[in-house]
Amino acid sequence: MKTIGIVKKDGLEIFVDKEYIVLRKYKPACIFCNSVSDVTEYKGKKICASCFDDISSR
Numbered sequence: 001m002k003t004i005g006i007v008k009k010d011g012l013e014i015f016v017d018k019e020y021i022v023l024r025k026y027k028p029a030c031i032f033c034n035s036v037s038d039v040t041e042y043k044g045k046k047i048c049a050s051c052f053d054d055i056s057s058r
């Protein structure tokens, strides 16, 4: 059997977790804290609202 690894395509995320193959809808996660809530794109990077506040207040 081939290793599937991680595939991100068409909004779906497929990965292998030990003996399970997991298929779920892909949600963009913040590159800084991995949060998936309030994530927007900033200069090509995914960033959540609270990290964006952090950066923009500096």
Ligand SMILES: [Zn+2]
Residues within 6 Å of the ligand: 030, 031, 032, 033, 034, 035, 047, 048, 049, 050, 051, 052
């Ligand atoms: Zn964040």
